[in-house]
Amino acid sequence: MIGLSNDTLGYASLGASTFLASAHPSESCGSNGLPLTPNSVRILGRSQLLYTVSHPHLCSYVSIQRGKHERLIVVQEFYKCDLLAAWNNHQEFQTEKRLIQVMHEVMQGLVYLNKLGISCCCNLCPRNLLIDPYGKAKMNGYGLYYMTEQGTAVSFPIGNEFSAPEVLIAGACPELRPAGGGGNPSSDVWSLALMFLSLILPTQTKSGHKEPLEISVATVLLMASKSDHDDLASAIIDQKPQLLEKFEMLSAATQDLLRSCLKFDPTSRPSPIDLLSHPAFAGLTLTAPVDPQPRPFPRCTIASPRKAFPPMDEMLSNYPLPDDCMTLNHDGVKTGIGGLRERSMREVYHLWQLAGGQAEQELVRHGFIISRPPILVKSSSEDTEARKLPLVIREKDVEYQFHRIILFHRLLRAYPYYRSRIVADAHMDIPPYHRGEVWAALLGVDGDTISTYAEIDKVTPTSTDRQIEVDIPRCHQYDELLSSPRAHQKFTRLLKAWVVSHPGLVYWQGLDSLTAPFLYLNFNNEALAYACLTAFIKKYLHKFFLRDNSAVIQEYLAKFCHLVAFHDPLLFSHLASIGFVPELYAIPWFLTMYTHVFPLSQIFHVWDTLLLHPASLALCVAAAILRHLRHQLLDFSFNDCILLFSDMPDINIEQVVKDSVDLHLETPVSLLYRHHAPPSSDRDTEQHLSGPLNDLSSITLAEQRSEICGRISGADVVRLSEALPGSLLVVDTRPQHLFQTGSLMNAWNAPGELWMREGDSPSEDGGPQLVLEQAKLRAVGKMAVVVMGTKAAHHLTLQVCEQLVEAGVARVCLLHGGVDVFQASGHLVVPSPGAS
Known part of the structure; x- marks a missing residue:
């Protein structure tokens, strides 16, 4: 175990620096689907190794903290005091011997880092080479490149004018950086040699002062790309002949050192550990071991007794020491450091924090962190990012709801003139704050609702009062508001008002659940709640509250079966095989529009979408629920299904609503036709087509209940064929000689005789299995599989539909009226010879 650095504070100070990690794009995820780890967190974890660095020529890392905003x-x-300051203020640092010594000390630190696993610093420059009071070199900031994962975790390039050419190019073009590379140790060798060259070959200013040789980045890159020389030292001397004399005054070993370290090809440069044995460093010894030394417990965590500092007379003259370094004896003579400066840096920093010190506040106080007020710019387009969030999150987003509330407030003030705009914006979502008013607008409520409601007798006893009194205490009583006595009174008045004002209808259990959402949203406006309830039942539950509603319910359930068979024939066949029919679970769904199944919080989201669509969407919601539970239902027996639906499991209601809309869009309009649908319901009424193509009124309830597949109108077939050519598979079950007299374009002729089950008379063209396989292949990617025949052979056409559904072919439907509906419409064409 190497352990943490416990270097004594001594004559050192503690310096703080700060930078920002690059931020990931909003909502970005990794390949595993989880949010990406912030770069600041990655840096924090990687930087922990730097705490273990302990070497005389490396500045110790005391603390690395993560703040706000990366x-x-x-x-x-x-x-x-850094190297440049020492070079300016102390004559000895301008000599070859002293600079070679500094270079040797830094080289020891680089070798130590390389052996620790930090292969490259990429940040060497005179200001990062600090000189302690005794003239020893110490590298500072050497961990930045390592902790930022070779600079990939920050948005700024790491490097300076002393960086090697390959580092400069990688900083300007990150895509050229080797993937996963940890840097080349020879890059630091270049930086160190270039600093030495600039200091050992100074230039003279007009005032007579010496300044380091200035070598620009552009010059380095230009020479690296075009120079005839292998190394920078030779290229510079060739460009500036006046430097040749100074260069030749250096020892031969130093000249060789500079040329080898400044080679343009990084693979030709020596590594730091190779350079320790270079002749230029002959006579110099290692200050400390360059191998990280493992330390046993407790030395790995507890600081060892500090070594005595050298005598003060060995310090550099006029060195800028911290103010609290010196202590005086009783004679007033300076005796060196004492007190906290004899403790380790980490201890001192910890105690400083306990005393209230904060590094971030110090940086702010000295102007290194400046908080600027945000600049707000009015967006030219609406923010679409929030719209991509889940609905439950959007409803909690303060800023998003603020804008939605203002929008709907303005639209509602212009109701009913802006009703179309309200409908359009409600497709995105409805703000909960205005949900009650928006629902009323979507239902078309208008006029003097207060007077209308006030005129209704809500006091006189009726025959339904007893049933209402029994139902109300069981209606959504988990909700605090609806369980209150005042809510029960309002429930009673609303239900009595509806029963009295609709003499042709009766009270059925479930009407109280239907009333609950409207009462909750309009608790202090009973008149509006009543108007919404009336409009809702008229549109979505037309004739459901007749005294004898069996025909209405049975037709609704038959349409539901057709819808499930159309979209999921495997699930339909499984439920039918175990006898789990919709009568056992779906009647409460439809009679209460799911208010008896889901809590109010979920009903609001279901009805937000339901109110924007025709009444037929309610069927698609039920189909979407089955789709959500599909994997369980396919494995369940009859008893398992009963238990599952007796206590509805938690489901993703937002996904169910989305799936229901998709199912509705993918279902032909005529497939959802009902005799008992409200007059305003959307039907297939193409005006330019003849009556037989649209007329579905001749279908009887008995036919709907006995048939597995729903019926599609001729108008729907024509519309889909023209709008999306090739989207339908039309299966013509007539004999071939009738098929040749005329059929729909691109129809597939599969005579009914080919579909006869095993055991029936065989066909010359093959058995039903072969035809089914062909049908499966042809049905792939089709929006609908339309089976048609003649009225006389209707039973045969039904048999074909049943076989397709049992085989798992999706989107099978039966053409109502058969081929005969197209006889007078001009849509039949004579197939080419050989077509089948």
């Missing part, structure tokens, strides 16, 4: 704050050992 900010990271780094606290590190710091000295007020």
Whole structure:
């Protein structure tokens, strides 16, 4: 175990720096579908290795903290004198011997980092090479490239004018950076040699002062791409001959060191560990071991007794020491450091934090972190990001709801003139704050609802009063508001008002559940709740509350069976085989429009969509519920299904609503035709087509209940064929000689005799299995499989439909009236010879 660094504070200070990690795009996820880990978190985890760095020529990392908005704050050992300041203020740092010593010390630190697993710093420059009071070099900021995953976790390039050419190119073009590469140690060798070259070959200013040789990034890249030389030192001397004399004054070993370290090809440069044995460093010894030393417990966590500092007279002259470094004896003589400066840096920083110190506040106080007020710009288009969020989240989003409330407030003030706009915007979602008013607008409520409601006798006893009194205490009593006595009174008045004002209808159990959503949303406006209830029943439950509603219910259930068989024949066949028919579970769904099944919070979302569509969408909601439970139902027996629907499991109601709309769009309009549908219900009434193509009124209830597949009108077949050519598979079951007299375009002739079951008289063209396989192949990707024949052979056409459904072919429907409906419409064509 290497353990944490416990270097003594001594004459050092603690320096803080900060940077921002790059942020991921909103709502972005990884390949596993989970949100991406913030880059600041990745950096924080990776940086923990830096705490273990302990070497005389490397500044210790004391703290790495994560702040708000992907900010990271780094606290590190710091000295007020860097290499450039020492070069300017101390003559000895301008000599070859001293600079070679500094270079050797830095090289030891690089070798230590390489052995620790930090292959490259990419951040070496004079300001990051600090000089301690005794003239020893210490690298600062060497962990930035490592902790940011080679710079991929930040949006700024890591490097400077002393960086190697390959580092500069990778910073400008990140796509050229090797994938997963940890950096090349020879890049740091380049930076160190370039710093040495700039200091050992200074230029003279007009005032007589020396300045380091300036070598721009552009010059380095230009020479790397076009120079005839292998190394930068030779290229610069060739470009500036006046430097040749100074360069030749260096020892031969130093010249060789610079040329080898500044080679343009990174693979030709020596590594730091190779350079330790270079002749230029002959006579210099290692300050400390370059191998990270494992330390046993407790030395790996507890600081060892500090070594004595060298005498003060060995310090650099006029070195900028911290103010609290010196202590005085009783004679007033400076005796060196004491107190907290004898403790480790991490201990001192911890105690400083306990005393209330915060690195981020210090950076703010010194102007390194500046909070600027946000600049708000009015968007030219609506924000679409929030619309992509789930509905339950959008309903909790303050800003999103603020804009939706304002929008619907304005639209409702212009009702009924803006009803079409209300409908259009409600397709996105309905703000809960205005849900009651929006529902009333969608239902077309208008006029003096208060006077109408006031004129209804809600006091005189009726024969239904007893049943109402029994039902109300069981209606959505989990809700605090609806369980209150005042709510029960309002329930009673609303139900009595509806019964009295509709003498042709009766009270059925479930009417109380239908009333609950409207009362909840309009608790203080009974008149509006009554008007909404009346309009809702008229549109979505037409004739359901007749005294004898068996025909209405049976037709509704038959249509539901047709819908399930159309979209999911496998599930339909399984439920039919175990005897689990809709009469056992679906009647409460339809009679209460699901208010008896789901809590109010989910009913609101179901009805938000239901009110925007025809009454037939209610059938699709039931089909979507079965689709949601499909995998369970296919494995369940009859008893299992009974138990499942006796206590409806939790389902994703938003997904169910979405699926129901999709099913409604994918279902031909005529397939949902009902005799008892409200007059305003959408029907297939193409005006330019003749009557027989639209007329479905001749279908009897007995036929609907006995047939597995629903019937499609001729008008729907023509409309789908013209709008989406090739989207239908038309199966003509007539004999071939009748098929040749005329059929629909691209129809497939499969005579009914070919579909006869095993045991019947065989066919010359093959058995039913072969025809079924062909039908399955042809039905792939079709919006509907339309089976048609003649009226005389209607039983044969039904048999074909049944076989297709039992075989699992989806979207099978029966053409109402057979081929005969097209005889006078001009849609039949004579197939080409050989067509089948």
